[in-house]
Amino acid sequence: MKLLELDGVSFNYGSQLAPVLQELKLSIGAGQCHCVSGPTGSGKSSLLNLLAGVLSRPHEGDIWRHPELVTGLVMQDPQTQLLRQTVGAEVAFALENLGIPAENMLPKVQLALRRVGLFLRLDTPVSTLSLGQKYRLMIAAQLVCEPHLLLLDEPWAQLDDHGVSELLAVLRNLIAEGMALVLVEHNAAAFAEIIQHYWQLEAGRLSEGIYTVNDAPVQDVPVRAWGGAHHLGKVLVSAEAFDFCFDGCQPLFSCPQGFQLHAGEIVTLVGDNGAGKTSLLKSLAGMLHLKLRLPLKVLGRKPKLGVYGAELGLLLQRPSRQLFETNVLAEMQFSLNRFELPTARAEQMLLDLELSALAEQSPHKLSYGQQHLIALASLACLQPKVLLLDDPLAGMDKEYYRKVWFLLKRLSAQGSAILMTSHRLVEHSAVSRQLSLRQGLLAEEAIGMEERYVG
Amino acid sequence: MNKKLPLSLQDSLFIGFCATLLVALTGMLRLKLGLSGHSMFLMSFFYLICYGVLGRFGSMIACGGIAGLVAMALGVGKGGPMILLKFILPAIAMDLVALLLPLTLGLHWRCVILGIVGCMAWAVKVALTNALAGMALDVVLIQWGASVLKGGFFATLGALLVPPVLHRLKAHDLLHRDKL
Numbered sequence: 013m014k015l016l017e018l019d020g021v022s023f024n025y026g027s028q029l030a031p032v033l034q035e036l037k038l039s040i041g042a043g044q045c046h047c048v049s050g051p052t053g054s055g056k057s058s059l060l061n062l063l064a065g066v067l068s069r070p071h072e073g074d075i076w077r078h079p080e081l082v083t084g085l086v087m088q089d090p091q092t093q094l095l096r097q098t099v100g101a102e103v104a105f106a107l108e109n110l111g112i113p114a115e116n117m118l119p120k121v122q123l124a125l126r127r128v129g130l131f132l133r134l135d136t137p138v139s140t141l142s143l144g145q146k147y148r149l150m151i152a153a154q155l156v157c158e159p160h161l162l163l164l165d166e167p168w169a170q171l172d173d174h175g176v177s178e179l180l181a182v183l184r185n186l187i188a189e190g191m192a193l194v195l196v197e198h199n200a201a202a203f204a205e206i207i208q209h210y211w212q213l214e215a216g217r218l219s220e221g222i223y224t225v226n227d228a229p230v231q232d233v234p235v236r237a238w239g240g241a242h243h244l245g246k247v248l249v250s251a252e253a254f255d256f257c258f259d260g261c262q263p264l265f266s267c268p269q270g271f272q273l274h275a276g277e278i279v280t281l282v283g284d285n286g287a288g289k290t291s292l293l294k295s296l297a298g299m300l301h302l303k304l305r306l307p308l309k310v311l312g313r314k315p316k317l318g319v320y321g322a323e324l325g326l327l328l329q330r331p332s333r334q335l336f337e338t339n340v341l342a343e344m345q346f347s348l349n350r351f352e353l354p355t356a357r358a359e360q361m362l363l364d365l366e367l368s369a370l371a372e373q374s375p376h377k378l379s380y381g382q383q384h385l386i387a388l389a390s391l392a393c394l395q396p397k398v399l400l401l402d403d404p405l406a407g408m409d410k411e412y413y414r415k416v417w418f419l420l421k422r423l424s425a426q427g428s429a430i431l432m433t434s435h436r437l438v439e440h441s442a443v444s445r446q447l448s449l450r451q452g453l454l455a456e457e458a459i460g461m462e463e464r465y466v467g
Numbered sequence: 468m469n470k471k472l473p474l475s476l477q478d479s480l481f482i483g484f485c486a487t488l489l490v491a492l493t494g495m496l497r498l499k500l501g502l503s504g505h506s507m508f509l510m511s512f513f514y515l516i517c518y519g520v521l522g523r524f525g526s527m528i529a530c531g532g533i534a535g536l537v538a539m540a541l542g543v544g545k546g547g548p549m550i551l552l553k554f555i556l557p558a559i560a561m562d563l564v565a566l567l568l569p570l571t572l573g574l575h576w577r578c579v580i581l582g583i584v585g586c587m588a589w590a591v592k593v594a595l596t597n598a599l600a601g602m603a604l605d606v607v608l609i610q611w612g613a614s615v616l617k618g619g620f621f622a623t624l625g626a627l628l629v630p631p632v633l634h635r636l637k638a639h640d641l642l643h644r645d646k647l
Contacts, residue, residue, distance in 0.1 A: 025640070068477070069643055338638035374638035 013042045015081050015161050015192050016063065021073035022216075023055075023062060025377065032058050034216035036073070040161060045183075045193040047200045049223040050213035052381035052412045056196040057088060059213060060163045063194060081161060084154025088165040088380050088407065089330060090146045093153075099125070099141075100134025103153050110157075124156040125149075128182045143285035144175025148182060161192045166380070168199045169406045172284040172435035176202055198409050223409075248398050248429040249273035249296060252307040256288055256295075256454075259303045264288040267454035270307075271447060273398070273429040278420055278442050281433045282457075283449030289433040290329060292454075293400045296431070297326040310398060320398075322351040325391035329402040331383040334390075335375040340367075343375050344390045357393045365389060365415050381407035385415060392419050399423060401432035417442060478521050486533035489513040494543040504618030507557075507589055511582035512625035514558055518581065519574070519633040522644055524562055531558025552592045557585035574630045582626030583619050590614035 017040070023033040032055035040046060040063075050056050061067045062075070064085040087093050096102040103121045112120070121134065128148040132141075141149060147167060154162060167179055183193060183206055195203055200210060200222050212223035252270045257263040265288045273279055283289050294300040296308060298315035308315055311323055328334050337343035344358035362368045365385070370378065375386055388404055404416060420430055421442050432438070437446075448457035489509055513534075514527040535554030537543075543550070564584045568577050594611040602610070636642050 068475070338634055374640070376639045 013078070014039060015042055015078045016040045016083075017074075017076040018063075019074045019076070021062070021071055021075060023058065023067070023069070023071040025058075025069065031216050033062070033071075033213075033218075036218045038211070038218060040192050040194065042160065042192055043187060043190045044208055045187055045195070045203075045206050046209040046211060047195045047197055047203065047207040047222075048211045048213055048218070049197060049200050050409075051223065052198075052385075052407065052409045053379040054213050055216060056213055057165055057379060059218075060085060060165055060194065060196055063161070064163055078160070082157055082159040083161045083163060084151075084157065084159035085163045086147070086150045086154060086165065086167070088170070089332075090143060090150060090170060091330060093150050094138055094146060097137060097139075098134065099130070099132050099136045099138060099149060102138055102149060103156050105153060106157050120156050124152040127155055127185070128152045129178065141286075142175070144171050144178050147171060147175060147179060151179075151182065155186075159191070161194070162186065163194045163196075165196050166198065166407055167195070168197055168202045175285060180206065198407075246275040246427075247272050248275050248311055249431070250309045254306050254308075256292065256306065257302075257304065258291075263452070264291065265449055265452045265454050269455055271454070271456065273431055275397070275427045275429050276424050277444035278424050278430045278432070279445045279447060280438045280443050281431060281447045281449060282437055283433070283435065285435055287449045288454075289435075289449055290402050292449075293326065293402050293431070293433060296398075296400055297324060299326070320396075322347065322353065322394040323397045325394060325396040325399045327384075327388050327391055327399075327401045327404055329406070331380070331387040332376065334387050335383060338374060339372050340375050340378075340386055341371040343386065344393055347390060347394055351394065353394065358390075361389050361393050365419070367415075379407070381409070381412050384408065385412055388416065388419060392423055395423065395426055396428060399428050399430045401430065403433055403435070405434065405438070474521075474523070478526075481520060482517055482526060482529050483533060485513045485517050486530045487537060489530070489534045490537045490541065490543055493538070494541065503614060504586070504589075505621050506553075507582070507586050507618040508621040508625040510554070510557060510589070510625070511585050511622040512628055514561055514585060515578050515581060515626055515629040516632060518561070518565060519578075519629060520636065520642060524566060527558040527562045527565070528555070531555040549592065549596060552595070553589065556588040556592055560588035561585045574633070575627065578626040578629045579623055582622035586618040586622040587615050589618055589622075 018036045018038040021033060021036040022031055024031040036059070038046075048056055048059060058067070062071065064083045065077075066085065094102060096105055100121055103124050104117050107117045107120060125132065128151050130145060130148050130152060132145075138146065138149065147170065151162070168176060171179060180203065183203070187193060187206055193206070195207065197203060200207060210220065210222045211218050212221050214223060250270070250272045251267060253266075253268050254270070255263040255266040281289050281292070291300060295302070295306055296310055296315055298310075298317040298319070305314070311320060313319060335343055337346055341358055341362070344361065345355045347353075348355045348357055359368075359371075362371055367385070367389070370382065370386070375383060378386065384404060384407060388401065391399060405413060408416065417440060420432075424430060424442065446457045448455055492509055493506060514530055517526040517530045520526075531554045535551035538550045538554060539548060561581045561584055565577075565581055568580065590611050593614045594607050597607045597610055598604075633642065637644075
């Protein structure tokens with residue numbers, strides 16, 4: 013049964029702007045699973061919003077929907093879609109808005125939670141769930157309306173491997189029940205066992221196939237240091253042995269050996285969702301105040317918000333939280349102005365990253381991956397001595413990966429100590445060391461150091 | 468694509484939000500500045516925000532009408548039933564003059580002109596109250612002129628705040644108009 017059909021659909025965010033989607037043709041039937049891939053910022057999320065019917069802007073072309081079609085949309089950033097404090101309230105939110113009597117809600121909510129494999133008390137606080145559980149909760153909150161079509165925006169980037177396998181099991185069951193799925197995903201291979209139709213969206217055009225960029229070894233742009241000082245090896249961040257615990261809670265993880273970050277090295281911090289990576293970064297930046305002070309030293313001082321100025325940069329997991337100006341160039345120049353640094357660095361940075369076309373665009377309208385890169389570039393302009401990055405590679409295609417690594421390598425050559433978190437192993441020759449945060453233990457993990465330094 | 472969209476629920480709610488916030492702020496702040504015309508600051512700001520966001524005739528009148536009715540019902544401000552005139556007269560004048568202003572004129576200038584026009588209409592209510600109280604016509608006119616001067620200052624301040632707010636809303640993709 014056909015659920016939805018696009019015929020010659022074009023869409024843009026303003027008549028003076030380039031079209032985001034052009035002459036799209038797509039037909040989705042019950043029980044089908046479609047995957048759309050494409051470069052960062054190509055309009056994949058806009059396509060999902062269009063399919064979900066939540067775009068209030070006008071479009072050209074015809075969109076046919078089955079008269080009884082109900083769609084569910086799970087957005088890229090889980091934090092923006094979860095509204096309520098408890099699991100039960102979150103799933104019941106849509107029902108409340110539809111005016112369903114309270115006594116009829118309970119069985120629907122319980123069924124939706126069972127379908128996604130969440131066997132939790134309804135009063136479980138949402139904040140205690142792992143990201144994988146939160147993602148399944150978001151799906152449950154959509155399933156409660158009994159949608160025929162479920163739209164998922166880049167689940168792989170947000171979830172760790174365990175979360176992905178949990179999600180796969182849920183999606184397999186939903187397809188078997190006749191639900192149609194549309195996934196937007198850079199890493200289509202992770203969901204290959206359920207995907208039936210592959211699409212690629214590039215330059216606004218949708219065609220069959222999987223989007224791939226040139227996988228040939230990329231010729232890295234020569235790294236040019238602005239400062240060029242010889243400061244490799246100096247300890248910029250140090251931590252003695254500690255147990256990390258929130259006030260009044262059991263320890264989240266312990267670090268029996270302590271760790272150090274040296275100037276000029278890129279260290280990854282790898283751990284599952286909810287392991288405590290973000291909390292550690294916030295502690296290092298002085299953003300987290302715990303009663304039990306951690307034995308941390310950053311740039312020779314105990315971490316405190318505001319004392320480091322341009323010497324420390326923190327990239328948050330949600331880039332939209334640190335973007336506030338009305339255009340990209342102003343965004344990048346803001347901190348340069350604040351710390352009285354040359355504003356020309358911003359233009360040069362955009363030029364180096366081949367992002368000059370974004371200079372006049374609003375950072376709030378960019379895709380998740382583009383926002384991540386712009387937020388990172390804004391920090392990189394300051395050439396901080398210590399750079400803390402919370403999952404900087406989320407939502408990026410290979411081309412953007414290359415840009416991020418170009419930036420990180422350049423900063424590293426300038427003597428910045430970089431600590432970046434990820435929920436997957438980061439395989440890149442520029443990574444000096446890896447810290448592993450697994451099963452409540454933070455420790456250094458060998459990643460074949462010789463191989464790293466060869467060449 | 469260029470077809471004028473009907474007034475959406477979102478637009479209607481926005482007008483209601485502006486009107487309610489205008490009355491709530493006026494009622495809460497109750498500024499005893501001893502300066503006549505300071506109420507024009509909030510009024511010109513919220514009316515012009517409606518003008519900039521919706522960009523259609525009647526948006527300011529709707530905002531002023533709702534604000535006047537809410538203020539009258541809640542007893543905010545001085546003047547009893549005349550409070551309705553205080554809110555709606557500037558809105559009508561601003562909406563009518565907005566029709567005449569060329570769109571090629573810069574947004575800042577349009578906002579300032581509309582703010583001053585609104586202030587002149589607001590001063591009519593002051594003059595009407597004075598006339599009803601039995602004031603001589605020449606004194607009524609002098610008082611009207613003084614009100615326009617004082618209110619015009621605050622109206623201009625409020626109007627100048629509008630363009631940056633609109634640009635920020637547009638940057639956050641909350642305005643779906645190509646040009647402000």
